[in-house]
Amino acid sequence: MSYQHLIWLYRYLWIAPHVLLLAVAAVMFRKKLHKQYPVFFSYLVFESIEFGAVFAMTQRVPLSLYVKVDFFGRIADATLSFAIVQELFSAALGSLDSMRKQMSHLLRWVTVALVLLGSLCIWALCYSRLNPAAFPDYWSIEALRAAQCGLLFLVFLWHRFLGVRMPLFSFGVAFGMALVAALDLLTLAFKTSIMLPHGLSIDILNMATYHAAVVCWFCFALAAKKNVASDLRPPLTQYRERAAELARVAR
Amino acid sequence: MILLILLTLPTPLILLAGAVCSFLLFLALQAWRYLRPAPVNQQLTPIDLEALAALTDPEEERFLKLNLSHAEFRLAQRLRIRAIKAYVSTLSNNASVLIAAGQAARDDSNEQVTASAREIIQRAMRLKIWCLLYTLRLNAALVLPGLFSPAGAIAGPYRAVTSLATKLPGRAVA
Numbered sequence: 001m002s003y004q005h006l007i008w009l010y011r012y013l014w015i016a017p018h019v020l021l022l023a024v025a026a027v028m029f030r031k032k033l034h035k036q037y038p039v040f041f042s043y044l045v046f047e048s049i050e051f052g053a054v055f056a057m058t059q060r061v062p063l064s065l066y067v068k069v070d071f072f073g074r075i076a077d078a079t080l081s082f083a084i085v086q087e088l089f090s091a092a093l094g095s096l097d098s099m100r101k102q103m104s105h106l107l108r109w110v111t112v113a114l115v116l117l118g119s120l121c122i123w124a125l126c127y128s129r130l131n132p133a134a135f136p137d138y139w140s141i142e143a144l145r146a147a148q149c150g151l152l153f154l155v156f157l158w159h160r161f162l163g164v165r166m167p168l169f170s171f172g173v174a175f176g177m178a179l180v181a182a183l184d185l186l187t188l189a190f191k192t193s194i195m196l197p198h199g200l201s202i203d204i205l206n207m208a209t210y211h212a213a214v215v216c217w218f219c220f221a222l223a224a225k226k227n228v229a230s231d232l233r234p235p236l237t238q239y240r241e242r243a244a245e246l247a248r249v250a251r
Numbered sequence: 252m253i254l255l256i257l258l259t260l261p262t263p264l265i266l267l268a269g270a271v272c273s274f275l276l277f278l279a280l281q282a283w284r285y286l287r288p289a290p291v292n293q294q295l296t297p298i299d300l301e302a303l304a305a306l307t308d309p310e311e312e313r314f315l316k317l318n319l320s321h322a323e324f325r326l327a328q329r330l331r332i333r334a335i336k337a338y339v340s341t342l343s344n345n346a347s348v349l350i351a352a353g354q355a356a357r358d359d360s361n362e363q364v365t366a367s368a369r370e371i372i373q374r375a376m377r378l379k380i381w382c383l384l385y386t387l388r389l390n391a392a393l394v395l396p397g398l399f400s401p402a403g404a405i406a407g408p409y410r411a412v413t414s415l416a417t418k419l420p421g422r423a424v425a
Contacts, residue, residue, distance in 0.1 A: 125267060161379070163348070186267070189268075
């Protein structure tokens with residue numbers, strides 16, 4: 001593939017996912033999923049606005065300012081992702097407010113512990129680099145991404161532990177976010193640790209992952225039903241059978 | 252070229268790459284499990300709660316300790332702990348079935364059913380967490396039977412949640 005083709009691919013992968021994000025938001029709004037996942041919906045809107053701002057800046061502002069805006073955008077993106085993880089944890093609890101509160105307290109401490117652990121790992125990685133002073137701004141993003149991977153790992157374990165099937169849209173969101181967080185962590189670590197001869201290829205890999213995640217969100221949003229809880233409701237006749245079993249067990 | 256790059260990579264970066272690759276494999280496994288149409292277990296496994304209560308009775312443990320030699324007590328204790336672990340595992344699975352049943356009835360139009368379903372979910376989740384913690388304690392007792400005791404009241408919370416669940420179906424049908 002020639003350099004010109006790579007540039008076209010780069011442009012496509014930069015613009016297309018952000019346009020698709022708006023489509024995901026539209027599908028969510030139409031299916032009233034924005035009420036169930038308000039933080040994720042806000043994330044989609046934020047990402048789209050941020051992209052619009054950054055895209056408009058590319059031709060008009062100096063590179064240093066552009067890098068700063070991009071950096072703060074990434075930090076905001078990673079921070080918002082923690083709130084989405086909390087939303088995914090509580091999706092299994094539905095309207096159980098007291099348990100939600102207990103869970104959010106617990107999750108806050110787990111998040112702090114994971115951020116500390118992630119920072120420790122990234123610190124170890126930084127000091128193994130040939131030039132530890134290079135790219136210091138991106139250390140924090142790497143640490144946040146590492147903690148995010150840990151939390152998303154716990155989201156899957158939490159549902160497995162409870163023995164409940166994750167709502168369809170929750171699964172799509174968690175899967176896409178985990179994919180982006182893992183690949184972003186790895187590519188950032190590679191980019192800031194060693195000087196690769198094909199830096200553009202790594203960027204393209206990262207952007208392609210994000211594109212795949214957005215397509216995943218779009219497909220799961222299309223497949224999700226308006227009332228997710230109705231997926232889980234068994235036929236009423238099963239209640240009678242279950243009642244008989246429960247009575248036998250409790251006797 | 253790739254081999255040369257790999258050879259020059261710092262060890263923490265290799266470890267990080269390994270961890271990320273494992274995480275990606277885990278994700279692939281989750282997706283495979285989620286998309287594979289697997290039958291959901293909606294049946295409760297019957298449990299002899301009287302037997303479980305007897306196994307976790309501290310008085311019985313004291314009786315065994317007084318009447319058996321140290322070696323015999325350790326052996327008997329290990330056998331009892333293995334039996335309790337099997338019961339607790341079944342209890343945990345039943346709690347999952349109850350959570351699923353509660354979730355199914357959570358959005359019912361009948362408010363009483365909804366309230367019962369919420370209570371079932373809360374209690375079943377607590378029971379599930381309790382089972383996890385109790386299993387950890389049992390594992391410790393299995394390693395050091397003289398130091399940790401498997402005694403504990405487990406049948407009570409289970410009885411409470413199952414008796415609540417019996418009220419759910421009749422009302423849902425009504």
